[in-house]
Amino acid sequence: MDTTTIIVLSIISALILVLIILKIVSMMKGKIEISLNNFNFSPGDSINGKIILNLKKPIQAKSLNVRLVAESSSNKRTTLGNSKHTHSQKHILFDFIQPIDGEKTYSAGQTEYDFSIKVPENAVTNSTGNAIADNLIKSAGQVFFDNLSFIKWYVTTELDIAGWNLSNKVQINIS
Numbered sequence: 737m738d739t740t741t742i743i744v745l746s747i748i749s750a751l752i753l754v755l756i757i758l759k760i761v762s763m764m765k766g767k768i769e770i771s772l773n774n775f776n777f778s779p780g781d782s783i784n785g786k787i788i789l790n791l792k793k794p795i796q797a798k799s800l801n802v803r804l805v806a807e808s809s810s811n812k813r814t815t816l817g818n819s820k821h822t823h824s825q826k827h828i829l830f831d832f833i834q835p836i837d838g839e840k841t842y843s844a845g846q847t848e849y850d851f852s853i854k855v856p857e858n859a860v861t862n863s864t865g866n867a868i869a870d871n872l873i874k875s876a877g878q879v880f881f882d883n884l885s886f887i888k889w890y891v892t893t894e895l896d897i898a899g900w901n902l903s904n905k906v907q908i909n910i911s
Contacts, residue, residue, distance in 0.1 A: 765791065765792060765795060765897070765900070765902060766789070766792045766795070766902060767790050768787065768788070768790070768893055768894075768902040769788040770785060770786075770892075770893050770904050770905075770906045771785055771786045771788060772891065772906060772908070773785060775906075776909045777909065777910050778910065779855055779856060779858065779859040779910065780855060780857045781854070782852050782853070782855070783804065783852065783853045784850075784851070784852045785851055785852075785891065786849065786851070787800065787802060787836060787848070787893045788848050789842065789846070789847045789849070789895065790846045791842055791844050791847075793844050794842065794843055794844050795842050795897055796840075796897070797839065797841075797842050797895050797896055797897040798839050798897070799837065799839060799896045800835075800836045800837040800842070800849065800894075800895050800896075801834065801835055801836060801893065801894055801896070802834050802853065802891065803831065803832060803833045803834070803890075803891070803892045803893070803894075804830070804834075804853045804855070805828065805830065805831050805889070806829040806830035806887050806888070806889050806890075807829065807887070807888050807890065808827045809825065809826045809827070809888075810824070810825050810827070811823070811825075812825070830856065830859070832856075834851065855910055859889075859910050889907065889908050889909070889910045890906065890908065891905070891906050892905040892906075
């Protein structure tokens, strides 16, 4: 192996180790879950659910929020000599943050918070409503067009604490 390869592998290994350590630290604080009444919605529907906060010890936090996010990603393929590279880029199309609770010391144990978020009336979708047709269109698009992307919608939640925040994300369908 040449020096460049060793350096790159060392950096990748260090990053993986840091991510593992951060995950362990967050698990020591507790966990946060999202429970939804449904995963399929139409524009104008209300998304109802619960945030389930399970802390191992009391934690001082700035806020507890739930978000509705629409995300699009695009891929660009480039060829340099014999090497082919793919560059992915994400675009946030919609991002609504709803505060659930404010700055305080959150108690140890399990606490549940109900929430409701309305899907925007003008939510942009790119689904035919037929999973087989959607997959066929997406596959054909990826063969012929480098940057075709579908919109993905998520409900996310985050407890904003010093250091490593507790968060979770659930994908939903809007059609």
